[in-house]
Amino acid sequence: MTMRTACLTIFAMLAFAANSLLCRLALKDGHIDAASFTALRIGSGALVLALIIRARGARPLAAGNWRSAWALFVYAAGFSTAYLGLSAATGALVLFGAVQATMIGYGLYAGERMTARQAAGVAIAAAGLAALLLPGLAAPSLPHALLMAAAGIAWGVYSLRAKGAGDPANATAGNFLRAAPMALALGLAWLPWSRIEGAGIVYALASGALASGLGYVIWYQALRGLNATTAASVQLCVPVLATLGGVLLLSEPLSWRLLYSAVAILGGLALVILGKARPRQG
Template identity: 30%
Template sequence: MGRPLAAASPLPGLAARRPDLVGLALLLCTVLGWGLSWPVNKLLLGLWPPLSLRGMNGTLGGMALMLLALARGEALGVPLGQWGRLLLIAVLNVTCWIGFTTYSMLWLTAGEAAIAAYTMPLWTVLLAWPLLGERPTVRRVAGLATGLAGVAVLVGGGPSLDLSRLPGVVMSMLAAVTFALGTVVTKRAPLTLPPVAGAAWQVLLGALPLALAGLLLERADPAAMPAHGWALVAVVAAYPLGVCYLSWFAALRRLPAGLAATGTLLTPVIGVLGGTLLLGEPLGLRQGLALLLTVAGVLLALRG
């Protein structure tokens, strides 16, 4: 369940109008990994306690990113005055995001959780008004209403209201709101760390509270994890939390930021389809309508 930790400015000139195929391939690599991480983590939740699982994944992914940053020649040192900001952004963008989305899947399917969580651009629009002075346009307000309608469809189970999914929807929405707040904080006071090193610190610092909470609150028995479970843990740590961040930053260097942001909307689509194909999750009118409304709402917000 990955998500970009930083953004870049659109490329100027012809590069912005004619995105190259390598950039598109890198973007596809990113959204495939982030999208498939939803059903894989849903599967792992049946094998391992949630805090221990995600804390372990994040810690391994952060350490892998640290090694990659060193291999790229990036400095890992953090200026003294940025530690407080780095910790805040790590908590909002990683601890809250991973924690809330993981718990949301205790009530929701992987696809439903992905749909609700990917409303974060809508909340970014709302939070940017009081915190950055960016007044929302009519199109962005319409996008917010459309996206929230998609979330309402998730809670509605047909002719009657199905409150059994409500805790999961609330968890996913909290993940979206806290991530949006982290995005606005980053925009208002950006970190000056190199891209991969910055992502590594955020993932590692954000995952450590989850890992510590897992040690204190859960009883995770390594012997109880089957071999295929450990293989999936390694895949999640290496691909969505490692390779995908590298491919994301590389895609941002080649593509306009708006196109890259729009491309990430494939993530919940892949999450829904992956949940159906890998876990046999239902894909009916309700899920399809919720996905359509949410993606349409985010598109309106991004183009507003």
């Protein structure tokens, strides 16, 4: 890995973790409602991506499709709403687990077969997630956790569809532009109950324009210098970064329950990612 690729990768991982922190920061003190946050995030991300694609001499809507745009919208709306009741750490952990579970599940459906090590990894990760969500004083809000899981499934679907979409930056720009009217409609529908403060607007725009728009473009640049296993592995640090940011910047508690669950979930997923899947025999 070159120094340029390493720097791009680090920036992209920080941007992905920042999405959780910015959303939680905006919502936890009521600076903005979830629907307005979603609209501003998708809208500003679409604008930045469109400008980048225009600067490259391409048409922003030339790539992407409506199905992927719907998956993107469901992810963004579920993500924002779930963070009304989850800490940055818990939300990032549930989201990441659901994304990986969706992609692993699709691989099995498509004919991949797990090694014993991968199967053990799935079992460990599942046990960690179950331990996190089991009822108790330290358990997160189950409805919000399920909503974040749904957002993760939607993002997993979006990621799977993006694999065959040609230039990923162009496809992402087209999908954001198609998702923007959906997010705007959600924001307008929620307008009678909306709450929008200056700080909330700043957090939402930073999430959309910087952490999402620029973050995705930088990640796609980094991917050119990473193999598939490394690309999947480095994403394991995103929930860790979100957890550290939540503790240091948002004064969120770090419980033993969350810590043990995080080790089990991320460790189990690492076993799956680093294992070698075998193609299914006729």
